[in-house]
Amino acid sequence: MIQLDKQYNPENVEERWIQFWDEKGLAKGDETRPGETFSMAIPPPNITGSLHIGHAFNNTLQDILARWKRMSGFSTLWQPGTDHAGIATQNVVERQLKAEGTNRHDIGREQFIERVWKWRDESGGTITKQLRRMGCTLDWERDRFTMDEGLSKAVREVFVTLYEQGLIYKGDYIINWCPRCHTALSDLEVEHEEKPGKLYHIRYKFKEGEGELVVATTRPETLLGDTAVAVNPDDDRHQAHHGKSVVLPLLNREIPIILDDYVDTEFGTGALKVTPAHDPNDFEIGKRHELPSINVMDIDARINAEGGPYKGQDRMEARDNIVKDLETAGLLVTIEDHVHKVGHCYRCRTVVEPYLSKQWFVKTKPLAEPAIEAVKSKRITITPQFWENTYFDWMENIRDWCISRQIWWGHQIPAWHCKQCDQFTVTREDPTACSGCGSKEITRETDVLDTWFSSALWPFSTLGWPDQTESLKKFYPTTVMCTGFDILFFWVARMIMMGLKFMDDIPFEHVYIHALIRDAEGAKMSKTKGNVIDPLVMMERYGTDALRFTLAAFAAQGRDIKLAEDRIDGYRNFCNKLWNASRFAFMNLEGYNGTCALEKSDNWTLADRWILSRLNATVHEVDRTLTQFKFNEAAHAIYKFIWNEFCDWYIELSKSRLLSDGPEKRIAQNVLIHVLEASLKLLHPFMPFITEEIWQKLPAEGDSIMIAPYPVPDLNATSAEAESRMNILMAVINGVRNIRGEMNLSPKQKLNVTVQCENPDTISEIEKSARYIKELARVEELHLGADKEKPKVAATFVDGNLQGHVDLEGLMDFEEEKKRLEKELKKIEKDFINISKKLSNPEFIKKAPPEVIEKDRKRQDSLSEKRAKLQTHLETIEQAISSLS
Ligand SMILES: [Zn+2]
Ligand SMILES: [Zn+2]
Known part of the structure; x- marks a missing residue:
């Protein structure tokens, strides 16, 4: 007789099955296998990453889909990989260098990059190991990295093609500059925060004659770069000033007064200082009026030579000094308190400086149009649907994408600048001479590409593109992209644009956007707050299955999920419940020589027909909900079936038959083992370890539950009749049990019960099931019928048109x-x-x-x-x- 250990011990089990699945190669994506495909590319975690609850959540959901589809017969590929994570990784290695008393400039670019690769080889695989540990069935043999040879080739091909088609250009642009990271940041990488600040009102005296314009600014240090003052042409207050000029305070440069509709007449005096090099709106005004742009800061946000006496001062220091000097000169009217939005670097929280520089851009409008259309026409669906509007909003107002970054770790831009003719040579192979004039005096751009440039190609570059591979043919477009809403634009939108452009097809059919996990009170998890739930600790403490099931059970479609550790503990109990039920089943399989396949019988009891009907309803529900990405509903359906219906009712109802010796024993064994196996299969995508551990001991066919066929709904297996009869039976048993509990009666105390009901069918049903009621509710005498008298002293329960009375006489003081x-x-x-x-x-x-x-x-x-x-x-x-x- 096969026996299970007394208790389920995840640590004895999990590693064994991970190795087993690996050795059997069950997660391999096979392009030669016929039939429908299901494919997904993992959102590549950063190589600097260590598994946090967000990863655990995202990858649990993906693994549920992968396992479900694989069991359902789809040729399945879940593509693994990691992202080189430009700035994040560079920061890690820079910190190491700092600790060693050196820096990247001292060791030089080449050595620095070598250092990063070394770091990556030693530490960059942490998250991959952790994903394995979670039981994720990624095809590890296909593991890719955004900087590996193949993906670098894809990046080069895309860059060169876009450049050749005029969709990549280099231009003057006002960008968001992080003076600490020394790099441009895209609009999405700047985090805006309301901050208390000051509004400074400053006098700009007219060049000719008396009088002045008063302008207001929150950043007085930028006045060093002013090249005009603008007023609205319709503003009556300034009619007399058209065509005049003013003297720039402190630097005494003459600058013109210009007319521009952009100026808000409601704000202050209606006069606006214009600093094209340090403000995005002023940059646009400057372009319209062909104003010079004077950059007054260096890359550290220190004032440069353009700032005259302030040269060398940090921007904040310069601000203080300029305000002081304005005051001394009598040019400061007033200072007001003023709350305004300040942009911060998303990596290091440094205040971002709008900064004029030469950058590389992707012209996005032509790429965005088909990407909008793909979602509008539902070739790509987004779930939950409310994200679609956010997507359209952003895509319709898209700005050109700044793709250059002034760091070293990443894909170096494949453009060579010619000293002779000032042109760029952009080619698939490294050039030796300028393509314009043939000069050999060419130098490569030092900037690298935005990390998101390579990840935008992820769904096809990982499958071998630009080579036309079998994998690409079989698995592209992928089926599902499962990700958080925080990277809807950074990543999802760009993958759609690039997929349509280079594959001439969508990158995925469905985008599933999951919520973000917060703590039990709804607060963001953070190390400083100490409210972080660490998935690695949770796996250690409760087992991986309990963690995975909890995450699935919480995956309601929305923005936030509130998670608490006690819920994980709760689902560990679910593991134990399943384990105990399975133990019971094995103990009662003595002499059973059949398999898990259901053997049809005319002698099925009500309980048999009922549990088979409920099983089928559950299969149906799981199929419906998983198809709609309602992971939580699928989890709850399985939980309810296994815990309440199978364990609490069916097993209890089968006990007497299993203990008997007649032919009914064999029938009960067969139904029990069939339903147990089906339950394990249903649950497997959610709880892969415990289900494999139990399944392997069952007389089931096949190598692994991971490739056993997933239960399919069968409408013929539904029995409304059995379900309604069981409902009556359960109502009576529950009614008696509740009264026993509420009246503080001992579980051993046998009770006398009278059930009244006008409907003779109901009474006859109960009559037929009297044996069950007596066993499960510990009833001694059961009196049935509309005419049966209510006991003198009784506690009563009601269910529909049925009334039950528990006789209390003599049972208590x-x-x-x-x-x-x-x-x-x-x-x-x-x-x-x-x-x-x-x-x-x-x-x-x-x-x-x-x-x-x-x-x-x-x-x-x-x-x-x-x-x-x-x-x-x-x-x-x-x-x-x-x-x-
Ligand atoms: Zn920064
Ligand atoms: Zn040239």
Whole structure:
């Protein structure tokens, strides 16, 4: 006889199955296999990454899909890989260098890049190992890296093609500059935050005659780069000033007053200082009026030679000095407090400086149009659908994409500048001479590409593009892209643009955008707050299956998910429940020589027909919900079936047959083992380890549950008749059980029950199932019929048109019970009053955090519910006392 260990021990099990799946090559994507395909590319984690709860969540959902589709017979590929993560990785290695007392400039570009590769080879695989540990069935033999040879080739091909087609250009542009990271940041990489600041009102005296214009600015240091003051042509206050000029304070340069519609007449005096090199709007004004752009800062955001006496000062230091000097010169009118948005570098939190520089851009409009169309026409679906509008909004207002970064780690831009003719040579092979004039004096661009440039190619570059590979033919377009909404634009939108451009086809059919995981109170998880749930610790503590199932059960479609550790603990109990049920099954398989296949029988009991019907309904529900990416609903359906219906009811109802010796034993064994196997298969994508461990011991066909066929819905297996009959039976048993619990009756105490019902069919159903009721509810005498008299002293339950009475006479000391109930009621009453007082206090409502109020409200509700229940019991007891006296 096969036996399971007394307890399920994840640590003894998990590593074994990971190796087994690996050795058998079960996760391999096979392009030669006929039939429908299902493919997905992992959102490549950064090589600097270590598994956090967001990764665990995202990859659990993907693995559920991969395992489900693989079991459902699809030729499945889940493509693994990692991202070189430009700035993030460069920062890690730079910190190491700093600790060694050196820096990248001292060791030089070549050595620095060697250092990064070395770091990557030693430490960059952490997250890959952790994903394996989670049981993710990625095809590891296909592991790719955004800087590997093949992907670099893809990047080069895309860059050169776009350049040749005029979709990549180099131009003057006002960019977001991080003075710490020394790189341009795309608009998406700047995080804006409301901050208290100052608004400085400054006098610009007219060049000719008396008078002045007063302009307001939050960044007075930028006045060093002013090249005009603009007023609105319709502003009556300034009609007299058209065509005049003013003197730039402190530097005493003459600058013109220009007319531009952009100027807001409502803001201040209606005069705007224009600094084309340091403000994106001013940059546009400057272009319209052909104003010079004067860059007054160096790459560290220190004032350069253009700033005259302020040269060498940091921007903040210069700000203080300029304000002081303005005041001394009598040019400062006033300083106001002013809350305004300040942009920060998303990597290092340094305040970003709008900065004029030469950068490389992708012209995005022509790429965005087909990408919008692909979603509008539903060739690509986005779930949940509300993200579609966000996508359209952004794509319709898209700006050119700044793709150059002033760092060393990344794909170096394949453009060579010619000293002779000032042209660029952009080619697939490294050139030796200028393509314009033939000069050999060419030098390669030092900038590298934005990290997202290579990840935009991910769905096809990982499959071998630009080579026309079999993998590409078989697995492109991919089926699903599963990711968080924070990278919808950084990544998803760009993959759609690039896929359509270079593959002439969408990169994926469905985008599933999952919510972000927050702590139990809804706060963002962060190391400094100490509210982080570490998936590695959770796997250690509760087992990987419990963590995975929790994440799936919480995957409601929305923006936020509130997660608490006790939920993971709760789902560990689910593992234990399944384990114990399986143990029970194995102990009762003595002498069974069949398989897990269902053997049709005319002698199935009501319980057999009912559990088969429920199984089928669950299969149907899981199929429906997973198809719609409703992971939580699928998880709940499986949970409810296994825990409530299979373990709590079916196993209990089968016990007497399994203990018997007749032919009914064999039938019960077959149904039990069939339903157990189907349950394991249903659950496998969510809990791969425990299900494989149990399944391997079953008389099932095949090498692994991972490739066993997933249960399919079968409409013929539904039995409405069995379900409605079981519902009656369960209503009676539950009714008796509830009364036993609420009346504090011992579980051993046998009870006498009377069931009244006008419907003779119901009574006859109950009659047929009397044996079950007696066993499961521990009933001694069961009286059935509309005419049966209610016992003198009874507790009653009602279900539909059915009434059940549990005879209480002689079962307890009613006076004692009355005292107990009264005492308990008093205590509850007191708690209820206290909490109600608190909740009706407007001060409390105003000041308490919403989650605290919510918690108290729930408590108030539960107290009120409990009070009502106790009052009903008290009434029953009081009636009993009076009818006995
Ligand atoms: Zn930075
Ligand atoms: Zn040249």
